[in-house]
Amino acid sequence: MLPTFTYIKPTTLDQAVRELATPGARACSGGTDLLGCLRDRVFTAEKLVSLNGLTELRGVTELANGGLRIGALTTLTEVATHALIGAKYQVLAAAAAAAASPQLRNQGTIGGNICQRPRCWYYRGDFACARKGGDICFAKEGENQLHAIFGGDVCVMVHPSDTAPALMALDASVRLVGPRGTRTVPMGEFFVLPSKDHTRETVVEPGELVTELVLPPPPALAVSTYRKLRARGAWDFAITGAAVALGLRGKKIESARVVLSGVAPVPWRVEAAEKELVGHELSDALIERAAQRASANATPLSGNAYKVALVRGAVAEALSDLRDKG
Ligand SMILES: Cc1cc2nc3c(=O)[nH]c(=O)nc-3n(C[C@H](O)[C@H](O)[C@H](O)COP(=O)(O)OP(=O)(O)OC[C@H]3O[C@@H](n4cnc5c(N)ncnc54)[C@H](O)[C@@H]3O)c2cc1C
Structure with missing residues (x-):
């Protein structure tokens, strides 16, 4: 059963940032990952801030330099089927099409996809593992068939998103907005290795949200x-x-x-x-x-x-x- 939380649906970015800056608040886009985590008590939330009222975070726009802007609320189905993405950035269209199931792709967003939490069965299960603030990564000596063969350290989980490696291969950047304003982070610097901080997966700070992905123009050929x-x-x-x-x-x-x-x-x-x-x-x-x-x-x-x-x-x-x- 889902725990009790407050639900709020801002209609402006400013309001969303203000709401997200309050303790215990979490951003909710499609909810396909977040609600499962809350139901399974992987972590808690006092307040869900739905981003679905922020229409400016939807859709794909071609940029003057030939690149592309993909709003964080664009669904995986929209990314997989968008004509320009299919023509110029095939790796991203293919990755989005390969993620999850049709129903999840219709509901899940690209912003949520790159911010989704680890799928490690110890992290998702009833274990106080290192990533949840405990002392031990249970997978290291335990059931680790699906775990990391590179970059594992105090935690050997694997990053679950299909679109993130595609975005990294395309040298995309992530735009973020938060209480201290906006910033742009290259995909190559967006994710955090356990050796640096094993309690977080991304550089997204409390109160910040991903607003868009920016793809540079691809090479001529x-x-x-x-x-x-x-x-x-x-x-x-x-x-x-x-x-x-x-x-x-x-x-x-x-x-x-x-x-x-x-x-x-x-x-x-x-x-x-x-x-x-x-x-x-x-x-x-x-x-x-x-x-x-x-x-x-x-x-x-x-x-x-x-x-x-x-x-x-x-x-x-x-x-x-x-x-x-x-
Ligand atoms: C059965 C199943 C199979 C799946 N298989 C795959 C797969 O094969 N490949 C794959 O890539 N994914 C897979 N997924 C994950 C799925 O694609 C993600 O759940 C989905 O993309 C998340 O998008 P969402 O909009 O629903 O995010 P939400 O559930 O709303 O959010 C996910 C997380 O991101 C945060 N968040 C959401 N939006 C933002 C934002 N704009 N800025 C900052 N933080 C944000 C939330 O606070 C939350 O922590 C699977 C999921 C399920 C349930």
Whole structure:
């Protein structure tokens, strides 16, 4: 059963920021993650501040520089089916389409998707784990088949969003508004590793909210894709995924982004794989080398060594897909 809380639906950003700055307040967009957390007593809330009255946070707008602004309240379905996103930022359309189920994509927003809480069964269960302020990460010595093979530290949860690695591969930025005004944070700096602070997943401060995602214009010749590996064909989180974006001159790779999902507490960029790709044309040998690089520094736990091979496979399949398209 849901606990008792106050529900408020501001109609202006100023009002939303004021309401969010009060103790115990939490932002609610689609509610598909938040309400489950409250029902399961993962954390508490005194007040839910619905963002749904803030119409300026909805929709996709093309920018004068050729980039794109995506309002935080834009649903995953809208992101997955938007013509411009599909044409210019395929990796994001594919990632949004691969997230959750049709019902969840209709209700869940892109702002909520990048701010959703970890899915670790200890965190979601009745355990006072490190991320909830306890002393122990139970997954380290416990059931850790779905946990991190990179970047785990005091906590080995994996970041659950499919759109976040795609946004990172596209060099997107996050715009935030809060009691101290507005700021813009590159996606690469938005997520927080456990070694820095294991009690939070993002740099969003209390009282702040995400208002929009900003995508820079893609290179003149660009291809991108998202390969997601999961236990079931639908309604399931990534066990491993690879978001890959390439800028090309002819067939030669001029810029590369390779960002993994499902394997680290944050979307995991693998610059070693990117460096391997730049300056070359995609060939079987290059794809193999880049895929090897992507998995090279993994430190698997007792139950998840299989993910190392999945990383190689996801990166190789994403790159092969791009070669076939190019
Ligand atoms: C069964 C199931 C399967 C799923 N599978 C996948 C999957 O495969 N891939 C995937 O990526 N996701 C998956 N999800 C997660 C789902 O996509 C998210 O629940 C959804 O995207 C969250 O969006 P929302 O608008 O409902 O967020 P909410 O539930 O409203 O909010 C989520 C969190 O973000 C905060 N928040 C919301 N909006 C903002 C904002 N604008 N600024 C700051 N903080 C904010 C809230 O306070 C809350 O903590 C799954 C969820 C379920 C229940």
